[in-house]
Amino acid sequence: MKRADLVSGLVLTAFGVVMLAVVIPAQIEPAPDGYVSPRLVPNLAMIAITALSLLLVLKNLPKSEDTPQVRAPVFSGREWVALIKIAGVFAVSLGLFWLGSPLAAGATLIVGALFLLGERRPLLLIGMPAGLLLAVWALFYKLLGTVIV
Numbered sequence: 001m002k003r004a005d006l007v008s009g010l011v012l013t014a015f016g017v018v019m020l021a022v023v024i025p026a027q028i029e030p031a032p033d034g035y036v037s038p039r040l041v042p043n044l045a046m047i048a049i050t051a052l053s054l055l056l057v058l059k060n061l062p063k064s065e066d067t068p069q070v071r072a073p074v075f076s077g078r079e080w081v082a083l084i085k086i087a088g089v090f091a092v093s094l095g096l097f098w099l100g101s102p103l104a105a106g107a108t109l110i111v112g113a114l115f116l117l118g119e120r121r122p123l124l125l126i127g128m129p130a131g132l133l134l135a136v137w138a139l140f141y142k143l144l145g146t147v148i149v
Helices: 002-027 040-059 077-098 102-116 122-143
Strands: none
Touching: 002 040, 077 102, 102 122
């Protein structure tokens, strides 16, 4: 588990650094003088993710007195299968979103993730996406008066 945490921390640290150095500056325009930069919240989120990832790496660095053991794979086969399944749910949801159906994309993402996590109760599989998407609709369209797409 320590090796998996170490690898996960390194990957998340690299992700945070790339987001801070490349993606956020390239994708978000700077604000005019006197305005709060729209980059502020994404930068703060990425700084927090990167800092926590570094803590995860530092916590799981091997100690010098640790004796080397037989190297087992960092991630098991079942974990790789779960990753591929979740990536498939995200790919389907992204495809639906690009085809112009954010509602279907959101429902697919929620139901697919719940189903892969082992949820089989129909009421929960229907109620959770309906409730979450209704709450998002009410927040953006009714309370804030803006559209999402």
